[in-house]
Amino acid sequence: MSRDFHSVHSEPSGFLRRYVFSTDHKVIAKQYLALSMFWGLFGGATAYLIRWQLARPEAEVPGWGYVSPDVYNALVTMHGTIMVFFVAMPFLLAVFGNFLIPLMIGARDMAFPRLNMLSVWVFFLASVTLLASIFVPGGPASAGWTGYPPLSAKPEYTGVDWGLNLWILALALEFASFLLGGINFLTTVMNLRAPGMTFFRLPMLVWMQLIAAVVFMISVGPLIAGAVMLLLDRIAGTTFYLPEGGGEPLLWQHLFWFFGHPEVYVILLPAFGIILDVMSVFSRKPVFGYRPIIYASLVAGFLSFVVWAHHQYISGLDPRLAMPFSVTTILISVPFSFVVFSMIATLWGGSIQFTTPMLFAVGSLGVFIFGGLTGIFNGSAPFDIYIHDTYFVVAHFHSTLISAVFFGGLAGLYFWFPKMFGRMMNETLGKIHFWLTFACFILVFGPMHLLGLGGMMRRIANPLQYDFLKPLEPLNLFITIAATVLILSQVIFVVNFVVSLVRGKAAASNPWKANTLEWATASPPPHENFEKIPSVYRGPYEYSVPGASDDWLPQDRPLADAGAAAR
């Protein structure tokens, strides 16, 4: 099974083999990057439409026109689906996992390069299917991204037929793609580590990708089964979820959230890996509590499987179940607060350099703390009675997800861009991008909590139909304007990305003076990554070691630099 990684295979020639049907993990990562950026723009456009509809429910959305209630439902459904499954997962897992895992462990490629190529093509197929679902007669899926039956189970209830069938199919394909990817991540880290690369010398990013892959693989099975039953209810006349045939609508919610909650950690953990790696480099300090953070993340991954019913406090579940789930939910704050405090401690006593990646990493930490704290409100069953399915929840999960996807993911992209493309990004544009994004984020999602506390339900096309929501109208407009600026600010990033790609300053192999193995090879790395497989002598975070001449000690530098502690 394991490849002979000492022999260097020659690079395939021809455009198709090199850039399209490539088995090279680096090319595959870039393919995922292109797809997730496409979907990111698409998802941003849906957010724009949703927000303007809420700000001016009775007017036309500028640049689009009238949004009818069923179009609105389709918009929120697509926004949620796209952002979670077609932006967050491919961006955080597939891009960074594929690009970095082999480089960071000192391997020539993934364990199964062909399987890897298959995973990106299955994801491409999922993307095409989702796009197609928007244009079939009857319109796109509009039962929410959580697809609760019976609404989603019978075409009569929404008027949507093939749109929803294709939506289920697209998700199934997406899951298949990430299962293939997960298997690859696991086997690669198990088998292809360079000599000396023990498990406790792996960079945080590799650990977090690993835990995320395992959590995903354990959680996704029940949902796939559930999705098959939903599809059968829709097209084959079964009644798994339809009470008139003896079915149980709540079964779906259990299957969905048994997957859906861990999924949040599947997205968060890779972002934590990025943040920790970036913070360590730019404060020139070891990650504080390397091993305990790994244990805490394992505990969090495990706990994520016993909290799913906190999405169901008021779903009609036996109320006696709420308390155990409330306890486990609030307990998850323990490993996470450990990780957060460790991140803060990593800054302590550092020599902190605020490059663009560092700004995004620290900003991500700041936002995540906010989202984590508002999660306590949701986790508490009695208060969830009031805020469940309101904008408080929407504001909360955007704080956690955006801290991961927007801030964490962008920190990683700015950080590894030189390695990926061999060029530097423009720092000034990067900093402007950060500060605009950060400020607008606060202006959008801070006040959004107040909408929820005011009682505004999510997924309503027209809040003005309710007298008790009318006082929130100015707030809704304010949030929408801030959101529009937030979305427009991303243009700066896209411009910076594209221009740097073709005209950026050439990057050195290790522009940030970082320790991990991906920086030990050229930027961008050659086919098969390393001229010679490096040997690993120490952990990934040996910065500012007392007595050492430089403030960094790469993992592959052989000499035991004057008195340096080799972990």
Place this chain on the structure above:
Amino acid sequence: MSSWLPRNVSTFGGDVDGIFWLIFYMTAAWFVLTEGLIVYFAFRFRRRVGRRAAYVTGSGWKQLSWVLVPVAVVIVLDVFLDLRGAEVWARIKGQPPPPALVVRGTGKQFNWEFTFPGRDGSFDTPDDLHVENNLHVPAGKVIHVVLTSKDVIHSFFLPHLRLKQDVVPGRQITVWFEATQPGEYEIPCAELCGFGHSGMKGMLYVHTQQDFDKWLAERLAETDALAARKQR
């Protein structure tokens, strides 16, 4: 500040709001502390020529205690919060107090249907009173609402009473409340239930007992008259 939440008019709403404020002060303190530390460290430890970062790995109990002590505080606060939460939850979702009035509430795309038991006090008899979308109750009395749905999942939301319950087809779920102030309050649907979800709006009319009796008598007389006309 309390105007963030709509005015509360139920007996247990105060407890729910109490949990909100409890968590609010707890998390606000953590927020200021942690974000404050980040900002302080960012300035205090920014890169300066000639100063090297401290080599702190956080292995070993002595260093780890910097992090473990705050984590311990988090655990204590968690337990405290869970205990307080359990009390309030038990009060609202545990055994409901005996009702002065039982009403049936049925959700459907895109309306609420309320059924009152009529003079004989029992359901499924000819004098049942059916009212579209409007729930009339007396103030100061325990009301039970037996909820079910004809089609998809809806959610019975009374923001001013801090009450919310998903309404699931194929199940009956009883909720209760006691309104403290007469008035008119909106009843939105909080679960996406189709294209009319946004406007699935019912009304709760909380009357004084007298007004309620009067309303009920009038409506019953109306249905009597209607039934009599049909028989003729």
